[in-house]
Amino acid sequence: MTINLRQYQIEVIDELRAAVANGSKRTLLVAxxxxxxxxxxxxxIAGAVAKGKRVLMVAHRRELIDQACRKLDDAGIKSGTILAGDFRRDDDAPVQVGSIQTIHARAIRGERMILPRADLLIVDEAHRVRTSLYQQLLDAYPHAKVVGLTATPCRSDGRGLGNVFNEMVQCPSVQELIDLGHLVKTIVYAPETPDLKGVKIKRGDYAEDQLAERMDKPKLVGDIVSHWHRLAAGRKTVVFATSIAHSKHIADEFNRAGVAAAHIDGATPNAERSEILAQLSSGQLKVVSNCAVLIEGWDQPHVSCCVLARPTKHMGTYRQMVGRVLRPVPGKDHALVLDHAGNTFEHGRVEDRVEWTLDADQRAENSAHRSRRQEGSRSRLVSCQKCSAVRVAGEPCPQCGWLPKRRGEAVDVEDGELARVDKKGKVHPRDWSAFEKDRFLAELIWLANEHGYNPIWPRCQFKNRIGHWPNNNPMPVEPRAETRAWIRSRIIAWAKSKGRAA
Known part of the structure; x- marks a missing residue:
C-alpha cells in the first residue's frame, strides 16, 4: 500500500537520505x-525494506509502539513487536518495533533474547537518547545507520544532542504548519502565575516534591475548574499536573463541579488507561488529568483544550504538552491553552520559532521570546487585566480588545472604586467583565457564610459595587485580599456615617 505523504514530508525524507548518502551515520529528524x-x-522504513534492509524501531512507551505498528500495518509492512506481555512477536519480520526497556532487560542486561539484526535503527522521542538505556543500545549497533525522531531535539537543559547525532534535518516549524493548515493556532489564557520563589531546581527543572506542595493547594485547584467553566466549558480537555496527588485532586474538583473527569498516571493499568482515553474520545469524559504520561506519544485530535498546571523549566516539555492539542479536525480552528503554570511567560508562545542546535555546548533558543523578555521591552507577554488572555504589552488584547492605560492618564478614586481619568479629566468607571462579576459575587457569598450574614447580604453588596442586582448564584470562592479590603472600607464608611448621624 502506498504511503500518502505531504509535500514537506517528501522533502524532509529526501533531505535525510541526502545526509545519509553524504556520510551521516546518525541523523536527527525534527518534526x-x-x-x-x-x-x-x-x-x-518502507524504503529500507524495499532495499532488503532490516529495521529496528525503539520507543519508551506502549502507546508509541502501538501507534508505529498501526502505521506500518496500514502501509502493508510486516512487523514484529518486542514488548513485555505482547502477542505480536514475529522474529522473522524485517521490521521489529520494540520497547527500549524490554530490549534492554532481555538482550543487553540479560540473555533471554538475541538482539534483532538491524541495518537501520530508528529511535522515537530521540531527545531521550542520552540515557544509559539508549546509549547501550546504540553501542550494540555500531554499524547500523541511526535515525532519531523528535519534536524537541534537546536535552532537559536545552543543550543540543551533537554528542550523539552528527546531522539534523527539520520539518517546517509550528507556525509554518499552522499556515499550511496542518496544525491549529493557540489562544492562550494565563489567569494566574504561581509564586515559585524558593522552589529548588534539580537537574534543570523544579524539584518535584516542592513544586507539588506549592501547586497542590485547594484555591489553585479550584481556580483551574472555575476558569475552565468560564473559558473552556464543554471542550475535551487534557490537564498536566505536577504530581499524582495533584492530578487526582484536579479530577476530583472537576467531578464535584459536575464535569465528568478522570485521572491517569504511570501506574494506571493499561486496560484502564485505554478505557479512560476512549471515554474522553467519545465525550463520556470531558477532562482527563494526568501526571507525566500524556506528554509524549498521545494523539487525540478532538481534544481542544490544554490546562497547564505543571510549571517547568524545560522548554521541550512545555512544547510537548501544548503540542498535544494542536492537531486539526473539522470545526476546530484553534486550541485553547489555560496556563496556570506561567509556562507561556517562561518559554514564549508555542508558535514562536525555536533555533534548535546540535551543539552540546549551546542551548536551543526562542530568540523572539528572549527579545520580548528583555528588561523594559514593550513587546513582552502579559496577561490581559480584563479577560486574562495572553497579549503583547502595549497592544490591545486579541480576545477582548481591552486597551492598556495610555501614558499620561491618571488613576483616581471615586466612591471606593478605582476609575480611569483621561487627560481631559473625564472619569471612566471600571468596566467589569462577566467573569469578574461572578468571582466577586462568589467571594461575597463566602464572606456571608464565614460571618453568618443574611443570605441577601452578598447580593446587596454586589449591587452597591457593580450597580445592578446579580443574575446568578455561583459557588463560594475564598475572597482575595482586595475584596476583603473593599468590604472593610464599606464597614468603615457605614460606621462613619452612623457617627455623623448621631
Whole structure:
C-alpha cells in the first residue's frame, strides 16, 4: 500500500537520505508534534525494506509502539513487536518495533533474547537518547545507520544532542504548519502565575516534591475548574499536573463541579488507561488529568483544550504538552491553552520559532521570546487585566480588545472604586467583565457564610459595587485580599456615617 505523504514530508525524507548518502551515520529528524513523524518513519522504513534492509524501531512507551505498528500495518509492512506481555512477536519480520526497556532487560542486561539484526535503527522521542538505556543500545549497533525522531531535539537543559547525532534535518516549524493548515493556532489564557520563589531546581527543572506542595493547594485547584467553566466549558480537555496527588485532586474538583473527569498516571493499568482515553474520545469524559504520561506519544485530535498546571523549566516539555492539542479536525480552528503554570511567560508562545542546535555546548533558543523578555521591552507577554488572555504589552488584547492605560492618564478614586481619568479629566468607571462579576459575587457569598450574614447580604453588596442586582448564584470562592479590603472600607464608611448621624 502506498504511503500518502505531504509535500514537506517528501522533502524532509529526501533531505535525510541526502545526509545519509553524504556520510551521516546518525541523523536527527525534527518534526513538531502533529507534523506526522510516525508517517515519515513508516515511509523511511518502507524504503529500507524495499532495499532488503532490516529495521529496528525503539520507543519508551506502549502507546508509541502501538501507534508505529498501526502505521506500518496500514502501509502493508510486516512487523514484529518486542514488548513485555505482547502477542505480536514475529522474529522473522524485517521490521521489529520494540520497547527500549524490554530490549534492554532481555538482550543487553540479560540473555533471554538475541538482539534483532538491524541495518537501520530508528529511535522515537530521540531527545531521550542520552540515557544509559539508549546509549547501550546504540553501542550494540555500531554499524547500523541511526535515525532519531523528535519534536524537541534537546536535552532537559536545552543543550543540543551533537554528542550523539552528527546531522539534523527539520520539518517546517509550528507556525509554518499552522499556515499550511496542518496544525491549529493557540489562544492562550494565563489567569494566574504561581509564586515559585524558593522552589529548588534539580537537574534543570523544579524539584518535584516542592513544586507539588506549592501547586497542590485547594484555591489553585479550584481556580483551574472555575476558569475552565468560564473559558473552556464543554471542550475535551487534557490537564498536566505536577504530581499524582495533584492530578487526582484536579479530577476530583472537576467531578464535584459536575464535569465528568478522570485521572491517569504511570501506574494506571493499561486496560484502564485505554478505557479512560476512549471515554474522553467519545465525550463520556470531558477532562482527563494526568501526571507525566500524556506528554509524549498521545494523539487525540478532538481534544481542544490544554490546562497547564505543571510549571517547568524545560522548554521541550512545555512544547510537548501544548503540542498535544494542536492537531486539526473539522470545526476546530484553534486550541485553547489555560496556563496556570506561567509556562507561556517562561518559554514564549508555542508558535514562536525555536533555533534548535546540535551543539552540546549551546542551548536551543526562542530568540523572539528572549527579545520580548528583555528588561523594559514593550513587546513582552502579559496577561490581559480584563479577560486574562495572553497579549503583547502595549497592544490591545486579541480576545477582548481591552486597551492598556495610555501614558499620561491618571488613576483616581471615586466612591471606593478605582476609575480611569483621561487627560481631559473625564472619569471612566471600571468596566467589569462577566467573569469578574461572578468571582466577586462568589467571594461575597463566602464572606456571608464565614460571618453568618443574611443570605441577601452578598447580593446587596454586589449591587452597591457593580450597580445592578446579580443574575446568578455561583459557588463560594475564598475572597482575595482586595475584596476583603473593599468590604472593610464599606464597614468603615457605614460606621462613619452612623457617627455623623448621631
Amino acid at each position: 513538531p508534534t502533529g507534523a506526522g513523524k510516525t508517517v515519515i518513519a513508516s515511509a523511511i
